[in-house]
Amino acid sequence: MPRASGKGYRQRPLRRYGFIIAVAGILALLLLQTSPRINEGVAPIRTAASDQLFHATRPSLIDQLSGASAKDRRILELEARVRELAQYKALALTMAERLEVYEEILNMQGEPGGAEVTARIMAETNGPFAEALLANAGTTNGVQDGYYAENDRGLVGRVVQVGQRSSRILKITDFNSRVPVMGEASGLRAIMFGGRDGLGRLTDFPEQGAFLPNERILTSGEGGLFPRGVVVGYVRESDNKDVRVDLAMLTGQLSYVRLKPTIRVLPPEAFPSETELAELSEDDES
């Protein structure tokens, strides 16, 4: 039951005045905000309040209960990442075009193009003898002995055996694989082979100096087994002569690999010049 209050009679005019004053005050506040200068003054307060209360990514209770908020947040993060990467892609395309022009101006002999083949990995051997992959592309697909294999993260290995419809790839994790590499930042060269712990190990350092921690390791292109600049991994730890490399290819998928040709620079005697040929023919005639 509602309580009766006689006190209200005495206080009613006061409350009415209070009400009228409050309404007038609020109206005055609203009118004051029509001034741009005052509006600018209260804008930081509004921004701070909005940041705290109306964060766009704050999930609703229903979303939190249904678990949709985590997915939504992840989607937003990935969308932001895609937008960021799109900028890098555009930049990379521009730079590639520019590089092509520069190489043309300099008449530079770049890395060779050629028939590239994407192959599916049919089998993988990680036995005690050799770490190798069997890909479903062979000579009929244009694959030749000496092709190198890459996945989406970096160098996987080298084709050591080619059949008609298949080829065997010796992984760079194998102890017997030898990859001429260099540090991207330090520029130091070395030979990398596979260690027992799944990491790459560097040996044969022709220069003095130390590899930098987390430095990216690329193929140096020496010897012609691999082209220059293919990502191999990152320096994990460097202890004087014992440098270990986290292999980039292990972070990517190994179901498919891209088989690419390498340049094979033959010695000059393999291609004798015209004068040499003439001299040889003269010798034969005499």
Added chain:
Amino acid sequence: MMGLSGFADGMVLRWEAARPRTRLAIGVLLVIAVGMVGLTPRSLFGLPLAWPYLGLIAAVGWGRSGMAFGPMALLLLFGFAQDASQAPWGSHGLANLLTYGLSAAVSQMADTERSPLLSFVLPVVTLFFGITLVWLVASISSGHFGRVTPMLTAYFATLVVHMVIAPLFDLGIRRGVQGGSTA
């Protein structure tokens, strides 16, 4: 089932025995709780939900108990909290306060307790008045007529929620009514 109905009866008795300040505090907590949930993005299975203006429900309910400084101050505070979105400071406070004044005036002029029609019409009219005020202030401050559909959905949501929780905003006092014999 008996236990549940017994619990409900106990709660009703406790509510009837509660002092106005306790009732006011419970109302404040309810407004804050619903308002906080309303600050988060509101959707159910991808469909946007209309959220009630609990400040207006509080204004209508508290207004029925007559004018008092406490509810007035609280309604102003609620208004400022609502303004934190993008509204000019004071716009929701003005709507809350004027709705409160209208509810108090109508309750004082007419016996809304004993007239079922009036007790039904009063919140319908006062809530519409409050929502219209919000729309008017929004239209004036933006320089063009505000969107009507969101205001209408918010109005109906407020009306429905009012039907359910209106007793929680009854302070249990009728100012101006003298105690004693009703004969």
